[in-house]
Amino acid sequence: MRAGLWVIDCQKTQRDRACGVCGCLEPRIRSSRIRWITHTPIGQCGVVLRIRVRLYECVHCWSTWSENLDRVAAPGRQLSFAAIWWAIAEISWKSKSIRACALDLYCSWVTVNTAVLETTDSILVTDPTRLDGVRVLGVDEHVWRHTSTGSRYVTVLVDLTGLRSGKSARLLDMIEGRSEHVVSSWLAGQSRAFRDNIQVVAMDAFTGFKNASAAQLPHACDVMDPFHVVKLAADKVSQVRCRLQREETGQRGTKNDPLYRHRRSLLKSQWLRTDKQALAVKKLLDAYPSLKLAHDVYQRIIDCYREKNRKKARRALRELIDALAQKGSSPHCPELATLGRTLAKRRDDVLAYFTFAKSSNGPTEAINGRLETLRGIALGFRQPENYRLRSLLHSGGFTQTIRAHIHTTLHTPYTQK
Structure with missing residues (x-):
């Protein structure tokens, strides 16, 4: 162990005896070299495998070859497959950063980021069955x-x-x-x-x-x-309030103007207002009829979505949209006329929410x-592709797939069959 880093000496227990050229099964060991591979951490300590890779030489055709470690790590890569899937699990399940994983593995940010993104793209994202069953x-x-x-x-x-x-x-x-x-x-x-x-x-x-x-x-x-339907109505309430503010004062609202001071209370649902807020809103609605009209439409839309009886809610919202879409229904409130045209144009889409549950x-x-x-x-992020892959890893629903790969890499012996 060196300064929080475990260095473990390893070598393959089963030798690669067969010559790939002549098929000879009795090669001789010519030499060996050391390959360093970063493995999964043990607690707070990093782990590095110091693997002695033997170089064989055929006694008949004199060809040479090295031991195959492709089940441990990809050729030319520093991280073992187990370390890569460990990092993917930490990033996906625990929302760790690449830098935090690199510190735990005792390697560079570039090494971890490259391995994680390549594995995510080649194995998880390109899975042909990932899009099956989407309705x-x-x-x-x-x-x-x-x-x-x-x-x-x-x-x-x-x-x-x-x-x-x-x-x-x-x-x-x-x-x-x-x-x-x-x-x-x-x-x-x-x-x-x-x-x-x-x-x-x-x-x-x-x-x-x-x-x-x-x-x-x-x-x-x-x-x-529904959120966007309610937001459309809320925007119209705010537009009416701003128009009345400009007509009355000739400028934008200040903290002393009632219309501006109670702007948030106007957008609250009726049952969420305090008594003080309800009284202030009532005074504003009594003083400005066009604001009261827009506010009532806004609250009626909210009530439709809160109604537990979906058929009743659909009927009420349909009647409201039809009423707003009629010409001359709100002559002193052009904002509501615009809302009526928008909702009438998307009428079927708005009402479809009550037909399809959980939509x-x-x-x-x-x-x-x-x-x-x-x-x-x-x-x-700087690169959109990196952002895409990290987002898919973060919210793509790969939990079971990652767990299966971790089980495979940790429980498969590193020996040739």
Whole structure:
């Protein structure tokens, strides 16, 4: 043991006797060399295998060959297969950083990062059965870097099928960009069986996702996520408040203006307000009829999604959308007219939420939150492909696959059969 590092001397117990040229089974040992391979840690101590690799020479054709260690580590690589899968498990299960794994293994960041990403890409991500059984697909986007050049957005595609049986959502893939083209191209690149199996696509109000789904998955039902429907209504309440503020004062609100001071209370659900907040909101609604109209629509939409009877909720929301879509329904509130046109255009998508249970895009937003944590752990990413692979490793649902590979690498003897 050297300064917290275990150095273990090893050599193969079964020799590679067969000559690959003439088939001779009685070679002689010509020489040997030492190969250093980093293995899985023991507690807080790193482990390095000092393996004596024998060089054989055929006594008939004089050809030479070395002992094969391909079951221990890949040719030219420093990490053993067991160490690579140990690092993958630490990163995936415990949300460790690459640097933390490199410190535990007593090797460089580049060594661990290269091995982890290559193994993730070649074994986990390219598994042909990974996309089998996907029936409910969630689509959303988020900002993955804050730079003045290059694409700032990525589109995530999430498998929501398991939610109906109590399982977690999992990240299927990540595409650089946010447009109809990138989603449509990804769907077109999948197998016909995968596309035919998709029944529901959960999304936000972005038209590009809707067009891509209609082009590549015409048989699937699009579901507009409740969060984004409520957010559309909340934005209209804020727009009405800002318009009234400008009309009254000629400027943006300040902390002494009631409209600005109670802006957050206006967006709270009625049952979440304190008595003081409820009284302040009531005074504002009594003073501004157009604000009261927008606020009532906002609260009615929330009530529809809170209704436990899905048929009753669907009927109430359908009647509200039809009322907002009528011309002249809100002459003194143009913001509600815009909301009515938007909801009427996506009417079927909004109401489909009440037909298909567990079709919310909330788990997709949750994965976006997990990936935000990942970016903090990694202190940001520069390359989109690295970010994609790390995200899939972090939220791709590979727990069982990783566990199987760890069991194989730790329990398979390092001898040739």
